[in-house]
Amino acid sequence: MxxxxxxxxxxxxxxxxxxxxxxxxxxxxxxxxxxxxxxxxxxxxxxxxxxxxxxxxxxxxxxxxxxxxxxxxxxxxxxxxxxxxxxxxxxxxxxxxxxxxxxxxxxxxxxxxxxxxxxxxxQSVHQLLGGAEATSLACYASLIRYADPELVAVNVRRAVESGYRHLKLHEITVETVRAAREAAGPDIEITLDVNCPWTVREALDMTERLREFNLRWIEEPVWPPENYAGLATVRKQGGIPVAAGENASTLMDFQHLLEAGSVDFIQPSPAKMGGITELQKVFALANAHNVTVMVHTFYDGPGLLASVHASAALGGPKALVEWRYFDLEAQLYGDAIIPRHGRIDVPQGPGLGLEPNPxxxxxxxxxx
Incomplete structure (x- = not known):
């Protein structure tokens, strides 16, 4: 064929x-x-x-x-x-x-x-990858940046009330993170993606101020994203676990990240780094380095489905899926992939399991 x-x-x-x-x-x-x-x-x-x-x-x-x-x-x-x-x-x-x-x-x-x-x-893609125990996976609601403590608090409460127990912020100030933690309470897991804004020194100064909010990880705290030695320094000295990898493009990039001891969580983005073929290799590399894979999934179509299948098959039943917390006017798959009570279904049909709505x-x- x-x-x-x-x-x-x-x-x-x-x-x-x-x-x-x-x-x-x-x-x-x-x-x-x-x-x-x-x-x-x-x-x-x-x-x-x-x-x-x-x-x-x-x-x-x-x-x-x-x-x-x-x-x-x-x-x-x-x-x-x-x-x-x-x-x-x-x-x-x-x-x-x-x-x-x-x-x-x-x-x-x-x-x-x-x-x-x-x-x-x-067979479904997760079957091709070896099979999956889970029929659904927990999601974290990935919020857009608001830069306004009140808006952060409103949307954190909205996500929690919708059933999410895991949240991601894209804020870069202490005040907005504080607002999120106060709105969420102590039991909701919060991660923070800052999109590479700081020098190593600035990142260490910020992690000292952010430590009190009990973040699960801080994501890409250092500019440039390929400063793996700088990430490793923040990981060792900052007191908050570090995540990175959405800007890595090849298997060698991920190998260098892992060899440098840069991350606690590695985040391949299948729509950016070679698709499922390369993604499965990153899981193997990460396992060899005792690092957890958290697939980056800031999209809503087949790339999201690829992430769900790979996470279910290779990450196990405790894997988390990033859900872009947008209120879209239309969904490519209708209601079939929208999380319910903070969980997303693993499609069971052949291939990716769902077809786009024409x-x-x-x-x-x-x-x-």
Whole structure:
């Protein structure tokens, strides 16, 4: 069975976040739409697989790379040679960068090929990965940055009342974290993603001030994200567990993170770092270093499903899934993947287990 066509589908879906968002690495202040790029691969026998690449402002460049460079290389290839194909393309195009548009595009393609493989075998992706005990996994509500203590408190209470026992903040001030802890109470697990803002010295000063809030981890506290030695220093001296990895793009990046002793939690992002094929290797590496994998999942489509399947099969029943705590106007999978009481179902159907709603694709597709 060979690849017959590859289609890139950009979507733009309005959302609210319980108040105006602050500006952040994902977009400008008061962002009210979320862009995503879904990839549809069709084989010569008509089997369809779905993938997703990391979105936001990266979408136009990734779409261009897939349409103009990667798709022509892939048409006609045997879908059974998935891992060899991904390696061939990484090697062929490595001179154009080992991060960004090329790896993001390959990630979406790889996820779609796993979807096809599962449909061929009549098995779910988590079965292909070895099987899963859990039929649902706990989620953490990943809040957008508000930069306003009152808004943080309101949305923390909203998430807790919805059944979430685990939360992620994207705040960068002590006052907003204090507001979150006071609103959540002592029994709710809170993690903090600050998106690489500080020097090592600044990060250590902040961890000293943040220690009282009993954070499960602080995520990417150091600029630049590849300063693995700096992360290791914060981990050793800061008194708060450290998480990182969403900006790592290749297996070697993850190996270097782990060898440097930089993290307590490692966070591969399957829509950014090579898809499920590479994600399963990160789980093996992390296990060898006694580090916990917490898959980064700041998306809502096939990339999210890939994370759920991999977490269920390779992370075990206590794995956590990141749920982007947006109120989207439309969901690509309707209600089927929305968490209930803080838990998300592990799809049981073949491949990724769910099919995108064609009406959502029709109504929210945009031209680039």
């Amino acid at each position: 060979n690849i017959a066509s590859i289609e890139t589908i950009p979507l733009r879906i309005p959302f609210t976040t319980g108040g105006p968002s602050a500006g952040g690495v994902w977009g400008p202040k008061d962002l009210q739409v979320v862009d995503s790029l879904v990839v549809k691969i069709t084989t010569d026998d008509g089997t369809v697989g779905w993938g997703e690449t990391f979105g936001f402002t990266a979408i136009p460049s990734v779409k261009l790379v897939i349409d103009r460079i990667l798709a022509p290389e892939l048409i006609g290839r045997d879908i059974g040679l998935r891992e060899k194909t991904m390696l061939d393309l990484q090697k062929k195009f490595h001179v154009f960068g080992r991060s960004g548009a090329f790896i993001y595009g390959l990630s979406a393609i790889d996820i779609a090929l796993w979807d096809i493989a599962g449909k061929q075998a009549n 009406d959502v694709i029709r109504d929210y597709r945009i031209e680039l």
